[in-house]
Amino acid sequence: MRCPYCGNEDTQVKDSRPTEDNNAIRRRRACMACGGRFTTFERVQLRELTIIKTNGRRVPFDRDKLMRSVQIAMRKRPVESERVERMVSGIVRRLESMGESDIPSQVLGEMVMEGLRTLDDVAYVRFASVYRDFREAKDFEDVIGELSGPEDIPG
Template sequence: MKCPFCSHPDTQVVETRVAEDGGFVRRRRQCGHCEKRFTTYERPEVSLPVIVKKDGRRIDYDRSKLRGSFSLALRKRPVPIDKVDLALEHVEDKLRTLGAREVQTHLIGELVMAELQKLDKVAYIRYASVYRSFEDIDQFKSIVDEVTTPPPAAKKDGARKKD
């Protein structure tokens, strides 16, 4: 591997670690010329499906576009970047497990919404308002009610019995 600092081709692996989930290998390397250290990540290459846009165009999957969607929805929200990375991994894992060669954009939108709902309710509402093309206040109200209303099981447990 070539050194990213001086471009010397001679680098040496100093330390190797496997990620907790086993999804990738992290390697610390040191350049034999400038002696600077850097980290590389080794992941298995698995192809993701082609994305079919609403107008019928087909484009290759692009992680940076997905990250951009998350970043826009999470703008100025207190969500750590490692949680965003994990959410991206969840979406990609679901796309891989589908085994489909092509996926409609609406499916990706639904996967993103599911991950945003777990990460941050405000970001979820932001994304949903654009993704679902809200046109009136009632649509906003219904999605806000959806995230603020406790699930039915929680209502039962939290309700007091009248004697």
């Protein structure tokens, strides 16, 4: 494993343990050249996944990119990082178990929306505003209406 600090390829594993959800191995490493310490995660990858964007472009699936977009939606929300990690791992498992290597971006987006809806309403609305490309306040009202349901709307 290459050191992220100096680029040296001679690093040593100091500690290994499974993550809380047992879906990855967490390894603490030390660089033999500069002494820098860092953590890596090792996960099982069942198949190479490709995301097909709405414009037809094909990009390799990137779990880290998915995690970053979910973390942006979850920023400053009172949700434990372990719950977010479990949600992302669940999405990845569902994608891998679909039996397809090519996944439309809409399928991934809907899975994320479904997961966020169970975790945090604010994060759900934040993600929806970007994913569905909101243009006006009514777009927010519609999504908030989805969350509250017809029985909760005064009238």
